[in-house]
Amino acid sequence: MTMQNYTKPLPLIDERSKPFWDAAKHHLIQLPQCKTCENIRTQFEDFCPKCGSELFIWKTLSGNGTIWSHCVFHQKYFPEFAKDLPYGVIMVELDEGPRLISNIVNQGQAQLKVGLRVKAYFEDVTDEITLIKFTPRNE
Numbered sequence: 001m002t003m004q005n006y007t008k009p010l011p012l013i014d015e016r017s018k019p020f021w022d023a024a025k026h027h028l029i030q031l032p033q034c035k036t037c038e039n040i041r042t043q044f045e046d047f048c049p050k051c052g053s054e055l056f057i058w059k060t061l062s063g064n065g066t067i068w069s070h071c072v073f074h075q076k077y078f079p080e081f082a083k084d085l086p087y088g089v090i091m092v093e094l095d096e097g098p099r100l101i102s103n104i105v106n107q108g109q110a111q112l113k114v115g116l117r118v119k120a121y122f123e124d125v126t127d128e129i130t131l132i133k134f135t136p137r138n139e
Contacts (some may be wrong), residue, residue, distance in 0.1 A: 006125040008080040013129075016044035019058050024130040027122040031098055033059035040098045063120030064137060065094040067104075070112045088112050092134055106135045 013021050023030035033040045036053035040061070047054050069091040076082045088109045093099050104112065105121050118134040125131055 008125075009078065010126065010129050014044075016046070020044065021129065023058070023060070024122060024132050025124075025128075027120075027130070029061045029063050029094070029100075029120055029132060030058045031061060032056045040096055042098050042100060059096075061094055061096045061098075063094070065092040065100075065118055065134070067091070067112065067114055067116045067118060067134075068093040068099055069114065070104075072109045072112070090118075090134060092118055100132065102131075103133045104135065105133050 011017070011021065020030060031040050031042060032044065033056060034048035034051060034053050035055035035057060037048060037051040039048055039050040040059060041049060043049060048056065067090050070088055072086045072088050073081075074086045076085060081087065086109055088104050088107075089101065090104050090112065091099050091101050104118065105123075107116075117137040119137040121133045121135040123131045123133055
């Protein structure tokens with residue numbers, strides 16, 4: 001696959017999520033961290049869901065984590081994913097605490113398991129968009 005022929009759905013980027021996607025383009029994971037309670041969140045709202053503060057910074061995370069949950073899709077919900085069936089969807093709990101939903105690469109679906117250590121894998125799918133996926137971490 002080359003960037004010119006990527007045909008799957010892409011994220012809609014707005015001013016709140018733009019810093020996340022800009023960081024991904026540089027192969028980094030950055031999420032908002034509350035300056036008041038230090039909660040790191042995956043929502044791109046203007047306030048902390050834990051304490052309500054509007055003060056936050058964009059924190060760079062390690063990209064390391066553990067599969068918290070997973071499933072394998074066998075049914076085509078979007079035509080663009082038909083050739084990938086079956087494919088795995090994982091929820092990764094990053095070492096810093098937040099959880100991200102993504103895909104795993106370089107790992108067979110039969111070997112997916114809760115507790116598997118993973119690290120971020122950045123897939124440049126267009127000139128503007130880099131998707132964050134995960135790959136097994138050899139520790």
